[in-house]
Amino acid sequence: MRVQATLSFAMKVAPEGATRVSILLKTMRVWREAVRHVVDYVIRTRQTGLAKVHHALYRLLRERYGLPARLATDAIRQGIWIAKGWLKNPKRGRRPVIRSLWMVLTPKNSYTFKAHDEVSILTLDGRRTYKLCYVERWHGQYRGWKPKEARLVFKDRRLWLKVVVEHEVPLIEPEGILGVDVNYTNITMSDGTRLELNAFKRAHGLKIEAERIQKKHRKSWRYIRAVRSRIKALGARARNIIIDACRKIGLEAAKHAYKARRAIVLEDLTGLKEANRKGRTARTWRARLALWAYRELQKWIEWKAHLYGVPVFKVSPRGTSSICPNCGSRLRSMGNRRLKCPVCSLEGDRDLIAAINLGMRGAQATLMAPDANETPRAMKGKLKMGAIARPPFLTA
Numbered sequence: 001m002r003v004q005a006t007l008s009f010a011m012k013v014a015p016e017g018a019t020r021v022s023i024l025l026k027t028m029r030v031w032r033e034a035v036r037h038v039v040d041y042v043i044r045t046r047q048t049g050l051a052k053v054h055h056a057l058y059r060l061l062r063e064r065y066g067l068p069a070r071l072a073t074d075a076i077r078q079g080i081w082i083a084k085g086w087l088k089n090p091k092r093g094r095r096p097v098i099r100s101l102w103m104v105l106t107p108k109n110s111y112t113f114k115a116h117d118e119v120s121i122l123t124l125d126g127r128r129t130y131k132l133c134y135v136e137r138w139h140g141q142y143r144g145w146k147p148k149e150a151r152l153v154f155k156d157r158r159l160w161l162k163v164v165v166e167h168e169v170p171l172i173e174p175e176g177i178l179g180v181d182v183n184y185t186n187i188t189m190s191d192g193t194r195l196e197l198n199a200f201k202r203a204h205g206l207k208i209e210a211e212r213i214q215k216k217h218r219k220s221w222r223y224i225r226a227v228r229s230r231i232k233a234l235g236a237r238a239r240n241i242i243i244d245a246c247r248k249i250g251l252e253a254a255k256h257a258y259k260a261r262r263a264i265v266l267e268d269l270t271g272l273k274e275a276n277r278k279g280r281t282a283r284t285w286r287a288r289l290a291l292w293a294y295r296e297l298q299k300w301i302e303w304k305a306h307l308y309g310v311p312v313f314k315v316s317p318r319g320t321s322s323i324c325p326n327c328g329s330r331l332r333s334m335g336n337r338r339l340k341c342p343v344c345s346l347e348g349d350r351d352l353i354a355a356i357n358l359g360m361r362g363a364q365a366t367l368m369a370p371d372a373n374e375t376p377r378a379m380k381g382k383l384k385m386g387a388i389a390r391p392p393f394l395t396a
């Protein structure tokens with residue numbers, strides 16, 4: 001399976017490299033002019049075919065703007081793409097304006113990695129080499145991945161290189177299915193593994209704190225800078241806490257499935273989104289936070305699972321925490337998040353039952369046999385992460 005990631009590198013600017021950077025910035029400005037030119041042409045003539053636009057503008061971009069061949073071609077492609085997006089949009093407003101400074105780069109043609117922290121970029125003045133800020137802990141994970149399209153971005157007075165990298169991950173041959181139920185305080189898997197999650201609660205606590213401050217300065221909080229920035233900081237911290245926890249839990253869940261050689265089954269949250277749009281759910285802040293956090297967590301589980309070659313399926317969550325996985329009867333609540341079946345007297349934890357139901361639905365959907373030993377037993381407790389063999393592509 002093909003997996004892609006986007007890597008951001010800040011560009012290192014040595015004092016003696018100032019002219020090299022200015023030629024790069026100049027190239028970006030000229031390229032932006034060229035893209036604007038293409039956008040105007042496409043909108044004016046309604047000509048969106050690459051060959052036709054290329055024929056009409058290529059020489060002009062080369063001669064008037066002095067762009068190297070590859071940069072001219074990329075400007076044409078980008079211009080067509082932007083103009084097409086605008087033409088296709090029935091609710092289009094003013095013509096598209098390209099304000100920010102960025103440039104598209106094509107691997108081998110307009111940029112090449114010379115070393116893991118060194119890149120050669122095509123400019124108006126030929127190819128120039130630039131040093132990148134390389135962080136082993138972060139960028140090192142993607143060593144050996146194949147660089148695809150990149151973007152040079154000038155933002156916050158710094159130059160960034162954003163590279164899409166791609167890797168072919170061998171899919172595992174799953175021997176079973178692992179239902180994963182995402183909750184506010186834990187994620188529970190159908191094999192009885194539970195990962196505690198207190199980040200959502202902590203984030204909620206910070207939001208309550210922010211609301212308390214808002215109430216205290218009911219009329220003025222928007223205008224007092226210190227109060228406003230305090231509220232903003234609390235929000236940012238809540239967000240970071242959640243993303244951080246999601247990343248870690250996503251990794252643990254993926255590793256667990258990889259080790260057990262099982263495909264992951266998640267609940268499909270698209271239905272929840274629909275309900276949200278109609279204003280039926282997620283009115284309270286807590287509900288909105290939970291919805292966003294669930295999606296974030298799912299995103300990370302999926303992403304980490306992809307890195308390990310673990311297949312991920314999504315199934316409808318309807319009724320997963322109210323129907324008996326044994327006989328299909330409606331379960332009764334026993335309090336304390338425990339459920340009991342009045343027909344077959346199966347009894348178990350609500351989250352575990354939901355996870356098992358998800359797993360069974362996934363098994364039906366994929367025609368894979370669910371684990372015969374999987375019944376709602378007592379919790380096995382927290383997952384212990386032992387020495388798990390890393391897949392070969394991560395150690396390389």
Ligand SMILES: [Zn+2]
Pocket residue numbers: 324325326327328329341342343344345346
């Ligand atoms: Zn039953």
